[in-house]
Amino acid sequence: MSFTLATWNINSVRLREGLVARLLTEESPDILCLQECKSPVEKIPVDGFRALGYEHMIARGQKGYNGVAILSKRPVEEVAAYDYASLGHARHIAGRLEDGTVIHNFYVPAGGDKPDRTINEKFGQKLDYLTAMRDAFHADRPERSILVGDLNIAPREDDVWDHKKMVKVVSHTPVEVEHLGDMQEAGGWVDVTRKDLPEGRLYSWWSYRSPDWDAADKGRRLDHIWATPDIAGAAHGSRILRACRGWQQPSDHAPVFATFDL
DNA sequence: ATGGTAGAGCTTCTA
Secondary structure: OEEEEEEEEOOOOOOOHHHHHHHHHHHOOOEEEEEOOOOOHHHOOHHHHHHOOOOEEEEEOOOOOOOEEEEEOOOEEEEEOOOHHHOOOOOEEEEEEOOOOEEEEEEOOOOOOOOOOOOOHHHHHHHHHHHHHHHHHHHOOOOOEEEEEEOOOOOOHHHEOOHHHHOOOOOOOHHHHHHHHHHHHHHOOEEHHHHHOOOOOOOOEOOOOOOOHHHHOOOEOOEEEEEOHHHHOOEEEEEEOHHHHHOOOOOOEOOEEEEEEO
8 A cells, every 4th residue: 555645734724725725636645634723623624625535534623723633535543632741732643544554643832932941931841742752652662653743843954044053943952852852762763754865955844034935945844754664664755845835825834745655 | 132924813822
């Protein structure tokens, strides 16, 4: 069995229903994982997605903030939706395909402005969230699993436009990279995007605050596709659809794709 | 040190 999977921080699924439909129509991934739906589950516009062949959805949502969903052409059974670090936020959903492959979809907390948990509670929550993920994967080591989402951390020097300028900026600080690495190691996760594209700068997010985002290109790779070692070798065709960032009224994130031949 | 933009839902928070 072969399937193509995409992950996209959509920054309001209701406002950008048309952009989701465009991506599904033009690229037809088998599975699309969304983050920052900013919508209660019952207000996600599922009918339009169903009409395009995406008959299955599992999701967690809340009013105004956060929210994650998995849209799929194939049946997907919900197997978990954890509130890591007990924040009361809709940031995780996991589903299982008919062949047994488990897909985890995450929206890791952004962490606020200051990278210091003594003065910025949100930064502490981000680190605690990653620690809770680490502990969960340590206790129950995943197999035949894929982890995607907006992890809100760009771990490598070539995942940001300027490593030296970014090292004190939330999303690229050493303490965040260490927490992400510990969580990755606990699950045995392989970074599929970097397995396929090991060289060169890769970004999936460009701030709205830069009007000439394309020319300035001050991006970060915040959105990731990982897999457990038993299936990571089956992944190929990784790509980031930068063009979506230039669509009308875009999300500030571009979708990330990978194909698995299992 | 600061401000720049965007979305939800309410007059402010979050990113």
